[in-house]
Amino acid sequence: MPTVEAVRVDPDDAPEARGRPVLAAGHRVILALAPAVLYLAVRELGLLALRLMAARWDKDVSKALTSWDGQWFLGIAEGGYADVPTWLVDAFGRRTAETPLAFFPGYPTLVRWVDGLPGVPAVGAAFAVSLVSGVVCAYGLARLGSRVSGGSQRAGLVLVVLFAASPMAVALSMAYSEATFCALAAWSLVGVVERRWLLAGVCCAAAGLVRPTAAALVVAVCAAAAVAVWRRRDDWRAWVGGLVAPLGLLGYLAYVAVRTGRWDGWFAVQRHGWDSRFDGGAATARFALAILGEPRSVLELATVWFLVAALALVVLSARRGLEWPLVVYGVGVLAMDLGSNGLMNSKARLLLPAFTLLVPVAVALARRRPGTAVAVLVGASVFSAWFGAYAITAWQYAI
Template sequence: MSATEVTHAGSAEESPAKPANEPTSELDVSSRWTVRRVGTLLAPALIFLGIREFGLLVLTWMAAVTDRSVTEALRSWDGQWFLAIAEGGYEGVPQGLVDAFGQRSAETPLAFFPGYPTIVRLFAGVDGAGGIGLVSASFTVTIVSGVVCSYALARMGQHIRGGSRRTGLILVALFAATPMSIVLSMAYSEAMFCALAAWSLVGVLERRWILAGVCCALAGLVRSTGAALVLAIGLAVIVAIVRRRDGWRPWVGGMIAPVGLLGYLGWVAARTGEWDGWFALQERGWGTGFDGGVATVRFSLEALADARSVLEVTTVGLIVVALVLLVVGFVRKVEWPLMVYAATVLAMDLCANGLMNSKARLMLPAFTLLIPVALALAKRKPSTTLLTLCALVVAGSWFGAYSITSWGYAI
């Protein structure tokens, strides 16, 4: 049997071998290349959506056990605020929605950034006929944002030191499987922010400064975590300017980057009559302020001492893991803008008091912490990598489902 026959034949019973001198048709070659290219193109989306679908299946099971509605669970807590703002604007939020202390003022809704609810409102078409509804629109925007983020992470994995396409796809899987990745399926703003942040950081790695600046500016309209992105982009821009790289582009990207965040904070300051209006709202309504990490340390010690709940003990474990990954990232010399971004996200989360139950969720945007894990798994045997990812998917899916079904407090 010739080499050609070995390549194209399966078994004698299944398909007869082609003669060695018979050329492969152009249609066959074109089909194989098309399938390969389509598979390559869709891989990040399929990995992300597949893992998130498994997470929703676990959520459905746990919701049935706890007699909860899946839809209600996916739009609970902050999701109610985002949906209310999307429907009626900041002035139209129902009075029944209150802050963590059960209080409410005219300015309370301003604590939530406008980016996500604005896109949900536009997509739902609430001002015209033929809209799909706010809840469906919110889930759609969240899922699409997650897919967009997956492509940025896949690309990021190829640009980092020692990276590859395989590293990028593993990074996508790790992101989709993180313990609080349930919010990537909820009416929450994390997915949209992560998509914009990831593409902004890709812009830095590729020295596409306009992309980095525009995505950073948009991210600043979605979450306050945009401050971490502004810092990382700003420092990268300064380095590029000092080294006289890329001409005028770093200047423009650097000027664009903080516009969204500073613009919204300035608008809230004008509405409240306080220069630190947004921060004051966070302090009054949710007890959130900078304390250098004192509250986080106290919470961690108390949770470990009396083991009050699975969620709290696991949250402490996740904090420790995040800090370890941060150190490993610097030791492994992951590109410094990515690590500066992750370090700042962690600092904003862990050095603030307020709702301790939200610590794990607020660490989700620090997705660049997963890079050392992706690099390590990319060097392992495929079977080892697959088993590890499967274990993480199961554990993360359970924890996320538990947090919005069995756990009775806000996340």
């Protein structure tokens, strides 16, 4: 009787085994693209809502996205501080040679560089800088969410969506400096958490050229670097990172001081042009009590509750053991927002950089069932889309 020899099959030669590298590569690609895709999807939802709302109020979408501060940034990008269009004035309808100095140079400088490319108009350059900055920020937040205590890859992606779906995230799609600042702040804080002090210091210094909110970032980075040096946990890089971090902010404040001839030049420009100063929160408290007692608009009432929610997130962050530099940064941003007597309608927008306060929420949602997390994130995205569209179309005043 003939014998049949058994044929040994190598497991690696099986069809399903040969498909594993392809699946693994596909999985890596999806994970690599996920932060950008999620961020852009949420922001596109916001822009879709804006187009619908703009049609309802007979407004031009592009003009809505370049309103108010956006006009100042475009003017500085096109003509520099010395040649801003004369029709741009401060809150009192005045204009001096120093008035444009209220706006930090980082964002308009980037816009000018992109505007210098062939065939790129200034408005398109402004939108491109905000778009790319938002995507860069998304990757920073994804990294941050995976590196914090209790964090994970999923928590990082949830954090990206929560940030893109912040109530006033429409500013991330405008000709405003928020997206650029948040990108630099996110990567600076990644450097702090990972103890990559040169990354932390350089990004912090760059952020100091974009927004005054960098003061909160400088405090967090310098404090973390100082503690690392004191505990002798790191080498010379902690020294360098801590020394470099404040250079951007201090450099621009010094430049304005020279231009105005007074040491507090930038603060003087803010006071004279916009009556903006730090009053310890007195104006914010009066505004909140007045609105809660007699609501005048959806935006103002929502702004008060956003501030209350931010305070609650500070408590949650402290109780959940969020890394203390991230808490310091978030508290600093909130303190600057609450403590200023500036335009009350802008306070919700000024909360955008306080994204570290969303980290405990992201970590908690990442541990929930996928269906629960998706439902919460979709709900937040829809609300953000509507509220942002309302804020720059139906609402008639600056944000």
